[in-house]
Amino acid sequence: MATDPRTAIPPLDIERFRDCALELADEARNQLCVLHATAFEVKRKSDGSYVTSADVEIEQRLRAIIERRFPEHGIIGEELPARAPQAEFQWILDPIDGTEDFVQHMPTFGTIIGLHYRGEPVVGVTDVPLLDLRAHAAFGLGAFDQNGRLRLTDLAPGVSPAQTRLMLSARANFISHGDDGYRFDLVTRHYPNHRIYRSCYAHLCVARGQADAMVEHGNKLWDLAAVRILIEEAGGTYQMTQHLSTPSGPVLGAIFGKPSVVTKLLALLSEASG
Amino acid sequence: MATDPRTAIPPLDIERFRDCALELADEARNQLCVLHATAFEVKRKSDGSYVTSADVEIEQRLRAIIERRFPEHGIIGEELPARAPQAEFQWILDPIDGTEDFVQHMPTFGTIIGLHYRGEPVVGVTDVPLLDLRAHAAFGLGAFDQNGRLRLTDLAPGVSPAQTRLMLSARANFISHGDDGYRFDLVTRHYPNHRIYRSCYAHLCVARGQADAMVEHGNKLWDLAAVRILIEEAGGTYQMTQHLSTPSGPVLGAIFGKPSVVTKLLALLSEASG
DSSP: OOOOOOGGGHHHHHHHHHHHHHHHHHHHHHHHHHHHHOOOOOOEEEEHHHHHHEHHHHHHHHHHHHHHHOTSSSSEEEOOOOTTTOOOOEEEEEEEEEEEHHHHTOTOOOEEEEEETTTTTEEEEEGGGGGGGEEEEEETTTEEETTOOOOOOOOTOOGGGGGEEEEEEOOHHHHTTTTOOHHHHEEEEEEESSSEOHHHHHHHHHTTSSSSSEEEEEEEEEEEEEEEHHHHHHTTTTEEEEEEEEETEEEEEEEEEEEHHHHHHHHHHHHHOO | OOOOGGGOOOHHHHHHHHHHHHHHHHHHHHHHHHHSSSOOOOOTTSOEEEEHHHHHHHHHHHHHHHHHHHTTSSSSSSSOOSSSSSSEEEEEEEEEEHHHHHHHHHHTEHHHHHEEEEEEEEEEEEEGGGTTEEEEEETTTTTEEETTEEOOOOOOOTGGGGSSSSOOOHHHHHTTTSSOOOHHHHHHHHSSSEEEEEHHHHHHHTTTSSSSSSEEEEEEGGGGGTTTHHHHHOOOOEEEEEEEEEEEEEEEEEEEESHHHHHHHHHHHHHOOO
16 A cells, blocks of 8 residues: 655644645635625626636635745636646635525635645645634644534444434535436435535534534535545545546545444445445 | 405504514523523434423523513413413414534524414514524514515526525425425425525525525424515515324425425426326
8 A cells, every 4th residue: 555645744844834724714714704795796607606706806815825835836726727737735725615605695605725735635724704613634733623623423323314414415516427316315315314505614514523424426626625634634534436537627526524424325325336 | 265364463563573573582592692602401302303401491481471471372382382272373482493503503593483373474583693693574564684674586587497596404304294205306306406404594595585495394383483474574475385283283394485486396396296
């Protein structure tokens, strides 16, 4: 088995990267708190999703900070072209995850920031400004929210699927790339106590143990940029379940959360496809 | 067609009832803001759902206010036995809708308060303390949130189901009383851009036009105690779609929101069952 490439990164560097990620999250939060209360321009992208002047403006500000601090690093963002796509370190930015909620003035949107090294996550931050919630994690340094370290407790073996608290993407995500939605139907049938929130807030809830697990599907790279390191550093399990190459970048799915729940969900889905 | 019994209520009385409902919501909010930050006792009820010492304590306080102000009125609450079940005026109370969220310290729980007269809603309040959100309505007096009057704008005819923002109950609700979940499956297939939140917050979003419509199913009386008057006074449509009598009270379903969306949803479900 190959050595995890992240073990070669000096720990002091990881701390510097984490501090930069937190600075980026602060900047995004400041901007979002101002912009959500003002007039912003709303457009639809070619895939029907929303983009606002706020998405673009915040991504530009975050990019400027990264370019100043780590000029050799790459940057992949939802709204602007990639910078230095061959670099080993890649910052991955979703300035507003849940733009539809932002447009509707619902407080469940947020910012997702990740730093990956040779494809493996090193730092992750998910921030929900209007709910004053943030979780962050860095490789080997643990996961934290504003109250301290996050440590997931596994669900007791006797808890039934009906009492398991599951988070899901909307069915729109599951059918976005050739899947006929069987995963959505299967999971909602076996785990009827589910909620569907935006990725950013849902990831926070799973990392903090407020939900037991999540099934994501049909996501872009930036949607999942922070969650794996958050979950793994909190003691949970993260398993990629979809990785499609498309002209507009990879399409990803994953199941993550409390270990025994992830195991059961993976078994359910592998039975169905096997 | 029979005259609406509510037209016989003097408008000044409706204002008094509304003011009392707002006083109840203030009391519940004050208590919830204190209690959610302190230790409260959590138990599971016979149906597997949670109840906390906070649910019971708040319901007792709300009942005391109603009994003092309107001793002849009936009271139906989630946690305590009915008072004066034959009275024409019935206060219907859900001190904490989304107790599971309250237990997990997620801010999407809230209080639902309704006053019904001969089964027709006269006053409704839905309050989400930690998000500082409230909507209220009274028969003939309009619907309001903290920013002013709520007036729903219908969705433009060209908006596709995929771009319609739908709110839903979890599948657990749809299968709770003999239904096999076909309504959940049908609606999630045709309207893939859905979110699943707790009733209280979801009703607020629909009344404020942040979501286009909602499909509720398998609910108790108190879950839907406020939403019909909120939606109708905001210019939306409310249609009951389920009314089962059970030993523990009626089980209800409804579709409500922007008129053209409600019409399409009703047609979808009637085609499927016809």
